[in-house]
Amino acid sequence: GAGVSQSPSNKVTEKGKDVELRCDPISGHTALYWYRQSLGQGLEFLIYFQGNSAPDKSGLPSDRFSAERTGGSVSTLTIQRTQQEDSAVYLCASSLVSGGRETQYFGPGTRLLVL
Amino acid sequence: GNSVTQMEGPVTLSEEAFLTINCTYTATGYPSLFWYVQYPGEGLQLLLKATKADDKGSNKGFEATYRKETTSFHLEKGSVQVSDSAVYFCALSDGAGSYQLTFGKGTKLSVIP
Numbered sequence: 318g319a320g321v322s323q324s325p326s327n328k329v330t331e332k333g334k335d336v337e338l339r340c341d342p343i344s345g346h347t348a349l350y351w352y353r354q355s356l357g358q359g360l361e362f363l364i365y366f367q368g369n370s371a372p373d374k375s376g377l378p379s380d381r382f383s384a385e386r387t388g389g390s391v392s393t394l395t396i397q398r399t400q401q402e403d404s405a406v407y408l409c410a411s412s413l414v415s416g417g418r419e420t421q422y423f424g425p426g427t428r429l430l431v432l
Numbered sequence: 433g434n435s436v437t438q439m440e441g442p443v444t445l446s447e448e449a450f451l452t453i454n455c456t457y458t459a460t461g462y463p464s465l466f467w468y469v470q471y472p473g474e475g476l477q478l479l480l481k482a483t484k485a486d487d488k489g490s491n492k493g494f495e496a497t498y499r500k501e502t503t504s505f506h507l508e509k510g511s512v513q514v515s516d517s518a519v520y521f522c523a524l525s526d527g528a529g530s531y532q533l534t535f536g537k538g539t540k541l542s543v544i545p
Contacts, residue, residue, distance in 0.1 A: 350532060359537045360521065365530035373530035408476065410533075417464045417527030418483040423476040 319343065321424035323409050329430045330399055338394045338427045342411030349392050350412075350421060351376075351384060355405035363407075366392060367415050399431045434459045438522045438536035445512055445543050453507040453539045455496075455522035463524040465489075465498050465505040466533065470519045479507075479520070512543045 322341045330336050342349050351363040362376040366386045377383070381399075386392040396403055406428050410421040438455045445451060457463065467479040467489070480489030485500035494509045505522060522536040 348531070350530075352533075360523075360533075360535035362530075362532040362534070365532055373532065375530075376532070410476075412531075415531055417525040417531045418481075419525075419531065420466075420478050420481065421533060422478075423468075425475040 321409055321411055321422055323407075323424040323427050325427060326425065327428045327430075329432065331432055332401060333398055335395065335397045336399055336429065338396075338407050338429070340392045340394070340409030340411075340424060342390065342392070342409070343413075343422055344390075346411035346413050346422075347389065348412045348415040348419070348421075349386060350410045351392070351394050352408040352410065353405045354408055354426070358405075360408075363394070396429075399429075401431050404429055404431045434463070434524060434526050434534040436522050436524055436534055436536035438520075438539055440537070441519075441540040443539060443541045445541070447514055447543055447545050448511045449543075451507070451509040451512045451516075451541070453520055453522075453541070455505045455507065455536060457503050457505065457522075457524050459503075459524055459526045459534075461526050461528055463526045465496070466523040466525070467494070467496055467505070467507050468521045468523060468535075470521065470538075472518070476521070512541075514543045514545055517541055517543045 349366040365373040384394045406426040412419040464483040466481045469479045480491040482489040482498035523533045
C-alpha cells in the first residue's frame, strides 16, 4: 500500500513569510508525528497526534509553529513569520496505533529553506 | 530525560568487512529500541527493533541485541556491501506519554569496493 506522503518536497521562502507543510499518513494509522531534521540539532520531535487531538506539543520550538489534523488523516504543520533558523527537513511519521513498541513509518520529508 | 548516544562517524569500511555501530541510551521506564536507516536521497526507514531486554532484532543481515544491563543496542553486520552505505540512526521510545522517538545523531557509513 501507499506509504506516508508529504508535500511539497522542497520549499524556498523568504524570511517573514508563512508556510504550510502537508502530511498524508498511511491509511488507517491513528497516530501521527512531526519531527525536524537539521544539521545542528539532528532529529527532533515536534508534535504528536492521536486521532485529531494533539496531546503532546512539547517539541514545538515557538508559538510561530502550529499543527492540525483533520478527519483523523491529513495533517498540516504551519510556520508563521519564518526565520532562517527554521530551515530544516520536516519529517512526518505515522503508526497504526499509539504505543512505544509500534513502528513509526516516515515520509520523505519537506526540505524548507528560508532565505 | 531520554537520550541516545551513538558513535560519531563517518565510518568507512571495505566491502565484506565487519560492522559495529555502538549505541547507548538513557531512559525512564522500559524503552523500545530501534535502528533506522536513511539511504542517500531517501527517507528514514526502520531497519530493526527490539521491545524488551535480551530481544534481538535482525533484518538484511544486520543484528542488534537489547542489553538492559549495559543500556546498549549496538548494530552489527558480519559482511557489509556497497549498498549498505547510508546514515544509521539509533532511537528509543520510552513506552509512555506520546511514544515519541528520541534519536541519536546518526552515523554515516561508506562502504568502498
